[in-house]
Amino acid sequence: MRDTTSALFEFLLRQGDNALVLGHRTSEWCGMAPVIEEDIALANIALDLIGQAKLWLEYAGEQEEAGRSANDLAFLRDAYDFRNLLMLELPNEDFGRTIMRHFLFDAFQVPWLEALSESSDQRVSDIAQKASKEATYHLERSEYAVIGLGDGTEESNRRMQNALTDLWPFAGEAFRDDNIDRAMHDAAISPLPSMLQPVWKIKVQSTFQLAYLTPPDSEFAHSGGRIGFRHTEHLGHMLATMQFLQRAYPGATW
Amino acid sequence: MADKVAPKSHASGKFSDPKSEWPLWEVFIRGQHGMSHRHVGSLHASDTEHAIKNARDVYTRRNEGVSIWVVEASNISASSPSDKGPMFDPSRDKVYRHPTFYDLPDEAGNM
Amino acid sequence: MYAQMVKSTGQAVRTRDDMTVEERAFQDRIDRGEKIEPKDWMPEGYRKNLIRQIGQHAHSEIVGQLPEGNWITRAPTLERKANLLAKVQDEAGHGLYLYCAAETLGVSRDELFDMLHTGKMKYSSIFNYPTLTWADMGAVGWLVDGAAIMNQVPLQRTSYGPYARAMVRICKEESFHQRQGFQVMLTMARGTKDQKRMAQDALNRFWYPALMMFGPSDKESVHSAQSMAWKIKMNTNDELRQKFVDETVPQAEFLGLSVPDEKLTWNEETEHYDYSEPDWSEFFDVISGNGPCNAERLKTRKKAWDDGAWVREAMLAHARKSRARREAAE
Numbered sequence: 108m109r110d111t112t113s114a115l116f117e118f119l120l121r122q123g124d125n126a127l128v129l130g131h132r133t134s135e136w137c138g139m140a141p142v143i144e145e146d147i148a149l150a151n152i153a154l155d156l157i158g159q160a161k162l163w164l165e166y167a168g169e170q171e172e173a174g175r176s177a178n179d180l181a182f183l184r185d186a187y188d189f190r191n192l193l194m195l196e197l198p199n200e201d202f203g204r205t206i207m208r209h210f211l212f213d214a215f216q217v218p219w220l221e222a223l224s225e226s227s228d229q230r231v232s233d234i235a236q237k238a239s240k241e242a243t244y245h246l247e248r249s250e251y252a253v254i255g256l257g258d259g260t261e262e263s264n265r266r267m268q269n270a271l272t273d274l275w276p277f278a279g280e281a282f283r284d285d286n287i288d289r290a291m292h293d294a295a296i297s298p299l300p301s302m303l304q305p306v307w308k309i310k311v312q313s314t315f316q317l318a319y320l321t322p323p324d325s326e327f328a329h330s331g332g333r334i335g336f337r338h339t340e341h342l343g344h345m346l347a348t349m350q351f352l353q354r355a356y357p358g359a360t361w
Numbered sequence: 362m363a364d365k366v367a368p369k370s371h372a373s374g375k376f377s378d379p380k381s382e383w384p385l386w387e388v389f390i391r392g393q394h395g396m397s398h399r400h401v402g403s404l405h406a407s408d409t410e411h412a413i414k415n416a417r418d419v420y421t422r423r424n425e426g427v428s429i430w431v432v433e434a435s436n437i438s439a440s441s442p443s444d445k446g447p448m449f450d451p452s453r454d455k456v457y458r459h460p461t462f463y464d465l466p467d468e469a470g471n472m
Numbered sequence: 473m474y475a476q477m478v479k480s481t482g483q484a485v486r487t488r489d490d491m492t493v494e495e496r497a498f499q500d501r502i503d504r505g506e507k508i509e510p511k512d513w514m515p516e517g518y519r520k521n522l523i524r525q526i527g528q529h530a531h532s533e534i535v536g537q538l539p540e541g542n543w544i545t546r547a548p549t550l551e552r553k554a555n556l557l558a559k560v561q562d563e564a565g566h567g568l569y570l571y572c573a574a575e576t577l578g579v580s581r582d583e584l585f586d587m588l589h590t591g592k593m594k595y596s597s598i599f600n601y602p603t604l605t606w607a608d609m610g611a612v613g614w615l616v617d618g619a620a621i622m623n624q625v626p627l628q629r630t631s632y633g634p635y636a637r638a639m640v641r642i643c644k645e646e647s648f649h650q651r652q653g654f655q656v657m658l659t660m661a662r663g664t665k666d667q668k669r670m671a672q673d674a675l676n677r678f679w680y681p682a683l684m685m686f687g688p689s690d691k692e693s694v695h696s697a698q699s700m701a702w703k704i705k706m707n708t709n710d711e712l713r714q715k716f717v718d719e720t721v722p723q724a725e726f727l728g729l730s731v732p733d734e735k736l737t738w739n740e741e742t743e744h745y746d747y748s749e750p751d752w753s754e755f756f757d758v759i760s761g762n763g764p765c766n767a768e769r770l771k772t773r774k775k776a777w778d779d780g781a782w783v784r785e786a787m788l789a790h791a792r793k794s795r796a797r798r799e800a801a802e
Contacts, residue, residue: 131545134544134545134553134557135544135545137537137544137557137560137561137564138534138537138538138541138560138564138772138776139541139772139776139779140776140780141776141777141779141780141781141784142383142405142780142784143405143534143564143565143567143571144404144405144406144415144418144419144568145780145783146537146561146564147415147418147419147422147561147565147568148415148418150557150558150560150561150564151418151422151561153557154554154557154558154561157550157553157554157557158554160550161551164550178549178550178551181550182549201779202779203783244417247414251410251411251414254790255407255411255786255787255790255791256783256786256787256790258786258790258793258794259785259786259787259788259789259790259793260782260785260786260789262782262785262786263782263783263785263786263789266782348545348546349545349546351546352546352547352548352606353548353549356664356666356667358664359548359663359664359666359667360663361548361549361552361606361656361659361663381582381784381785381788382580382581382582382784383784383787383788385572385575401641402568402569402572402638402641403572403575404568404572405581407787407788407790407791408790408791411787411791419565419568422561422562422565423645439511441511
């Protein structure tokens with residue numbers, strides 16, 4: 108029983124950290140987007156993700172039974188305790204790369220959250236149902252932009268192709284099953300991530316066709332983020348910014 | 362906003378290439394309460410689908426709507442102000458179309 | 473945010489005798505409280521002034537995203553992060569509504585951006601001040617939005633229809649901004665010793681810049697009479713500033729913070745606070761480009777715009793290609 112509980116805690120951290128880290132990265136765009144309408148749209152996505160992070164981490168804190176709140180988990184863990192996908196912690200760089208990352212993630216998130224909506228764990232199912240609606244819209248938007256920017260001009264196609272080439276080796280991490288995933292699968296809390304890879308592949312490939320983009324012919328996938336073994340150097344810098352106030356003024360109420 | 366049909370006398374293209382600016386769209390939203398679509402504002406977008414998406418993000422941030430119409434501003438025909446008299450005055454004296462025309466005793470209740 | 477009237481028309485009000493028949497009819501409509509709509513006849517001066525004022529107002533919203541945006545990635549809790557992001561997002565939205573209102577006067581949004589980027593159009597002086605601690609998020613919401621609201625509420629009755637309608641929407645959405653800021657300030661003022669120090673420091677730095685937001689004193693200000701006659705400007709700078717001081721001082725007292733003005737006293741006779749004028753030479757420095765952050769703010773905006781050029785072009789190119797493909801298929 109204890110094992111399932113701690114596996115569930117890990118599982119919830121993975122969901123929460125994905126949303127938190129990508130939400131944070133997306134929020135960095137505020138005031139900087141190519142056009143006001145996109146600025147507002149990106150802020151909506153960031154707000155959705157921050158909201159999701161809060162729900163997942165709250166539940167994680169309750170599962171852990173160590174009295175940690177969502178904010179404690181977000182602001183007082185160091186990099187090696189984070190469980191997000193590596194792709195999500197990479198810096199934004201240009202708008203094209205930001206959109207490509209969203210698309211690769213959203214295309215996973217939509218079937219994943221749909222599956223989690225059927226979870227045997229009521230709370231997981233509730234959060235997933237709410238997040239699923241948001242993710243569906245995120246995917247609509249990121250898919251539309253990937254096609255538009257891939258098709259658009261020579262320059263935009265080149266930028267999108269570069270983004271895809273750079274991010275592709277990070278996209279596969281989401282589908283690598285481990286013991287936590289197997290425990291969740293056994294408890295009917297979630298499917299195995301690997302089970303979703305075929306659906307994801309069909310989705311991204313059909314989109315890339317419309318966008319005149321070609322993913323690298325490689326199955327290689329970096330790993331280490333969702334298992335927390337080895338993050339990129341970027342996460343530490345992100346946390347240094349994000350956690351500054353909580354770290355500099357311990358115990359203060361904000 | 363509305364009536365985006367004024368001649369662009371100053372859109373000379375001197376500062377920016379007008380061909381590179383996304384067209385302007387007018388946005389109409391129907392809220393939860395069964396009222397008809399109402400003009401809420403405008404925005405820029407590259408095409409219809411994009412305009413609907415942008416409208417969703419810009420104009421329904423506070424749960425304002427359940428249905429969105431967008432129309433490219435250049436496709437709207439509007440009456441001109443000089444028509445104002447003949448177009449709208451005829452309805453001004455048809456007060457019987459307005460509920461307050463009908464004076465009812467309070468006891469009749471709210472209608 | 474809002475439009476800061478440093479100079480208005482630069483002309484005195486035209487008397488009825490000087491007016492043409494059209495101008496007189498136009499002024500009569502305004503005096504009757506009718507709204508002027510895009511296709512209506514309007515004097516060139518009215519149109520030009522509106523473009524400048526609405527444009528300035530819109531630019532203030534967009535540049536105004538930056539000082540608060542500076543703290544989104546450092547917000548101390550998930551809730552604060554979401555609140556701040558939603559608020560800065562609203563500012564982008566308000567900029568968008570205002571640009572659209574200006575567009576009805578025959579100027580394109582890209583042209584307006586260009587005028588911002590080349591320094592031909594200004595934005596509010598307040599956004600050229602840096603945000604240094606988290607308490608500044610409180611001070612900006614409480615003081616800067618507080619001052620902006622005072623300016624914006626009367627503008628809902630402004631004579632130009634699209635501007636008035638944009639202001640109605642903006643005021644409705646903005647009601648949470650000042651409260652959000654005050655709540656941050658309150659939490660800090662009731663917090664640890666460090667937090668209280670930060671709160672006081674933020675008030676010290678933002679008090680006078682907030683007073684400057686209303687523009688120079690009416691005594692020195694270039695004729696705003698024509699703008700008032702046209703109901704583009706609804707109150708004098710000093711009226712609004714006094715109202716702001718009268719409302720804000722008790723709030724500062726409630727917070728347990730002291731307003732950095734030794735001369736500040738309640739005047740029984742006038743039933744208003746007497747207060748020290750801000751340093752107007754600083755104001756004119758900031759307005760003319762020498763504020764602490766002018767260069768940086770403009771550089772940031774320009775960079776965002778330039779970096780986004782390929783995206784704007786590509787989406788348009790895609791739209792054209794798709795249309796051509798659709799037409800070819802038909």
